[in-house]
Amino acid sequence: MAAEHAPTASEYIVHHLSFLTSAKQTSLVDWSVFHIDTLFYSTILGLLGVFVMARLAARATSGVPGRFQAAVEIIIEMVADQAKGIVHSPESRKFVAPLALTVFVWIFLMNAMDLVPVDLLPMAGAAVGIDYMRVVATADLNATLGMSLGVLLLCIYYSIKIKGFGGWMHELFTTPFGAHPLLWPVNFSMQMIEYVAKTVSHGMRLFGNMYAGELIFMLIALMGAAWAGTLGSGLLWIGHIIAGTIWAIFHILIITLQAFIFMMLTLVYIGQAHESH
Amino acid sequence: MEGNIVGFVALAAGLIIGLGAAGACIGIGIMGSRFLEASARQPELMNTLQTKMFLLVGLIDAAFIIGTGIALWYTTANPFIK
Numbered sequence: 001m002a003a004e005h006a007p008t009a010s011e012y013i014v015h016h017l018s019f020l021t022s023a024k025q026t027s028l029v030d031w032s033v034f035h036i037d038t039l040f041y042s043t044i045l046g047l048l049g050v051f052v053m054a055r056l057a058a059r060a061t062s063g064v065p066g067r068f069q070a071a072v073e074i075i076i077e078m079v080a081d082q083a084k085g086i087v088h089s090p091e092s093r094k095f096v097a098p099l100a101l102t103v104f105v106w107i108f109l110m111n112a113m114d115l116v117p118v119d120l121l122p123m124a125g126a127a128v129g130i131d132y133m134r135v136v137a138t139a140d141l142n143a144t145l146g147m148s149l150g151v152l153l154l155c156i157y158y159s160i161k162i163k164g165f166g167g168w169m170h171e172l173f174t175t176p177f178g179a180h181p182l183l184w185p186v187n188f189s190m191q192m193i194e195y196v197a198k199t200v201s202h203g204m205r206l207f208g209n210m211y212a213g214e215l216i217f218m219l220i221a222l223m224g225a226a227w228a229g230t231l232g233s234g235l236l237w238i239g240h241i242i243a244g245t246i247w248a249i250f251h252i253l254i255i256t257l258q259a260f261i262f263m264m265l266t267l268v269y270i271g272q273a274h275e276s277h
Numbered sequence: 278m279e280g281n282i283v284g285f286v287a288l289a290a291g292l293i294i295g296l297g298a299a300g301a302c303i304g305i306g307i308m309g310s311r312f313l314e315a316s317a318r319q320p321e322l323m324n325t326l327q328t329k330m331f332l333l334v335g336l337i338d339a340a341f342i343i344g345t346g347i348a349l350w351y352t353t354a355n356p357f358i359k
Contacts, residue, residue, distance in 0.1 A: 009353060010353060010354050010355070013350075013353045013354045014354045017350075017354070082328075204343070205335075205336070205339040205343075208339060208342060208343030208346055209338075209339055209342050209343070211343075211346045212342045212343060212345050212346025212349070213342075213346075215346050215349050215350060215353075216345075216346075216349065219349060219353065254342075257331060257334070257335045258335060260331070260332070260335070261332055261335040261336065261339075264332055
């Protein structure tokens, strides 16, 4: 950012909402553009989660567990319980329950990047020549929709695996209204709408929450940037600390809740794929 | 002309946040009261219901928070002014 003038509020927000892209985006859907920051942070956090869990699993004891092991055991038990209640086939659960755990831990870690001060990592990046950086990977629609598309593919996979291709086709054309041939197009379009709505709302929900949370953190940071030595700006500066603390505490709830909801909906959608009508 | 747009966008942001908040609060209020009623009647179900209640809180809240995010985006980095 240019040093000769301080950015205005709009410039600050727009700058902080710009991704580090591999190329300039020319249209709304541009497949040649990669968001390097999103890819970087999601990969790093995914590896971190896997690494920590694997290390813990390697030295887990059956005796008195340490604090960290107990915490991980609580999470695993919680996910396993939810999976047991929603996905009834034990064979699928061998894959689906670890998937749900991965989704939960990964999304939680990516959401938790929201709690890092908004300017810390972008400024560190700017110091080494990276001008744009967004640290919250789940505040990128591409990341969340990518994950929900993955869930959609799994739903289709399990639909075909459990009911057979014919059975799935039969379901697509005969539910929800009935098997009469006149109703086939209606049924099919209803099913398609359901699949699209499920997938889009699944990804949008996580994205919207994280995006709004990030934006509010930036607005709070703007309050702090108003510091100019006068009394009013000093009060604003104190206000930004108070507001930031309150929002961060509230946000701990939101990031956990959104990770939990994404995990639960993953389980519910895959569970639905197992039920035949 | 630009002043007009700024005014309209400010009104729109107020409506987005206000109506969204009203809807979400009414929804969560109704659900919370039902949850309390249900757990007063059957305290042993409280834990299972609580999980589901939090899930639904997140679902209800999502639309409102998405709206708030969009409204804040409009107010801070107005896309309608070129």
